[in-house]
Amino acid sequence: MTLTGRRTVIDLEVQRFRCRVDACSRRTFTEQIDGLTERFARRTPRLRRVFERFMQVLAGRPAARLSSYLAIPVSSNTLLRLLRRRPEQPRIRAPRVLGVDDFAIRKGHVYATILLDMETGERVDVLADRTADTLSAWLREHPGVEIVCRDRGGAYAEAVRTAAPGAVQVADRFHVWKNLCDAVDKCVVLHRACLPEPAAEGEPAQATSTAPKVAVSTTVFTEWEGVRVSKRRERHAAVHELLAKGVGICAIAEALGLDRKTVRRYAHAATPEDLAPSRGGRRGSRVDPFLPYLHERWNQGCSDAARLFEEIRERGYAGSQRTVRRHLQGVRAGGRPAPKVAKQLSVRRATHLITSHPDHLDENATLRLKQLLARCPELEGVAACVESFAKMMVDLDGHRLPDWLKQAEATGFPSLKSLVNGIRQDFDAVTAGLSTQWNSGRVEGNVNRIKRIKRDGYGRASFDLLRLQILHAD
Known part of the structure; x- marks a missing residue:
């Protein structure tokens, strides 16, 4: 123990008792002081709890360094043993409302499962994987669950159906909303030709047939997109031609120099349009909002990249000078005046406008959404589906789900039809x-806490130690 920051050893005088029973294996017994000493212990109960606390919060080596600084030195191995020896209270029955979710031990490779009591927030157990067999075995050993909150993963649904058929399964509505937003994103990609905004009054309309083309990386130039589309069609035709001849996926991948996953994706696509990228082109750049000003200054005769960089930086540009110089090199190589840049909504921004609550949009965003829906009536039907689903989710009107599924299917978009098929399953x-108050929010919060525990352990904790840290964490 420590006293005023110094390591202190307490020397006690206690009584020793002798047993008079010859058959007893213990000849003598030492008197114990309640709260200070324990049999065969080298430290007080309070100091042991302090070490266990250090181990829970900091993991092995950081906890050992902190204990040395506090003049109570202990090795990291001792701290590990203390945490592993901590007794666990066996649970006979499962909680009435059980939350189930997975988390990554090694992202993309190894996953585990956390179980939570949704009524109290208590962490019940941590399973070594996320398979249906493991969860089914746990549910059989711990009967009594009535409601299971889960994501839309099929393994957990199968486990509950197998081991607890009488339990009510509740799919988290946030995950369903996320699936809907992803489907809307794909709908916007199919109509990305409607994203360019019309020219303002007094500005001449841009003639796409006579506008000069410059090979630069910006969202307003589409010639590179045409190259990608052509290449996509050629690959699709080549893959399906070899498939028609009976060639296998691996052989096609080797013949065309493609990855097997890429070949399989082309093989499953009926048309080249089904392979369109989710974002419909390259990612946006920080210089994109400043392109109208850059092109205007370029046509006025200012071709100094350093000067133009300083000018747009004063206007709020936060990127690098190299990005500006790289863009202007393409304009300079064209040998023509810089083309006029039309304002255009990105796919991400258009999806955000459609899926946002109307009260969260300012006047300008509301106007841009109305203009987008006016230019593309097909997306108006998608926006109506989003609005009705959001109202159903907020009001907990799950009985309206069949009508909504028909509404979404009537739009004709493949992504929404795929979502409808998944929901029906x-x-x-x-x-x-969509009908009860239960959701997976508490489970997701514990998954975030697990990420912090993993970072503190620097990836050195085995599963048994990580499990104990999760179960005993604050």
Whole structure:
């Protein structure tokens, strides 16, 4: 123990008792002081709890360094043993409302499962994987669950159906909303030709047939997109030609120099349009909002990249000078005046406008959304689906789900049809998620806490130690 920051050893005088029973294996017994000493212990109960606390919060080596600084030195191995020896209270029955979710031990490779009591927030157990067999075995050993809150993963749904058929499954409505937003994103990609905004009054309309083309990386130039589309069609035709001849996926990948996953993706696509990238082109650049000003200054005769960089930096540009110089090199190589840049919504921004609550949009965003829907009536039907689903989710009107599925299917978009098919396969759980107050919010919060525990351990904790840290964490 420590006293005023110094290591202190307490020398006690206690009584020793002798046993008079010859058959007893213990000849003598030492008197114990309540709260200060324990049999065969080298440290007080309070100091042991302090070490366990250090181990829970900091993991092995950082906890050992802190204990040395506090003049109570202990090795990291001792701290590990103390945490592993900590007794666990065996649980006979499962909680009435059980939350289930997975988390990554090694992202993309190894996953585990956390179980939570949704009524109290208590962490119940941590399973070594996320398979249906493991969760089914746990549910059989711990009966009594009535409601299971989960994501839309099929493994957990199968485990609950197998081991607890009487339990009500509740699919988290946030995950369903996320699936809807992803489907809307794909709908916007199919109509990205509607994203350019019309020219303002007094500005001449841009003639796409006579506008000069410059090979630079910006969203207003589409010639590189045409190259990608042509290449995509050629690959699609080559893959399906070899498939028609009976050639296997691996052989096609070797013949065309492609990855097997890429070949499989082309093989499963009926048309080249089904392979369109989700974002419909390159990612946006920080210089994009300043292109109208840059092109205007370029046409006025200012071709100094350093000077133009300083000018747009005063206007709020936060990128590098190299990005500006790289863009202007393409304009200079064209040998023509810089083309006029039309204002255009990105796919991400258009999706955000459609899926945002109207009260969260300012006047300018509301106007841009109305203009987008006026230019593209097909997206107006998608926006109506989003609005009705959001109202159903907020009001917990799960009984309206069948009508919404028909509404979404009537839009004709493949991504929405795919979402509808997925919801119908998990219809009861999605309906329960849209009808009850239960959700997976508490489980997701614990998953975030697990990420912090993993970072503190620097990846050195085995599963048994990580499990104990999760179960005993604050």
